[in-house]
Amino acid sequence: MTTPQSRPTPSTFGFRRSVGDRWIAGVCGGIAARTGLDVTLVRVLAVLLAVFGHLVGLIAYLAAWALVPEEGAERTTSAPPDPSSTIV
16 A cells, blocks of 8 residues: 655745845846846836836735745644643
8 A cells, every 4th residue: 555645845936945045035036047047127016016007017026925924934734633642
């Protein structure tokens, strides 16, 4: 009998916030790493979208900051404790 192997869960939107290449929250660094674009280009586009896009860019940045996990942050699922292993 084989046991199912646990697979890593895919990150939100396929990217994670950068830990090493960040100015504020690492959102632009994560997008740049995922897409292969230069991080400076991504930051300029984010600022332009925030200023000229009626704050859509700012709202999207804040949402990504709140919803996208950082690099290295693993999602852990906790199983209920085994009642036979409790010490009374």
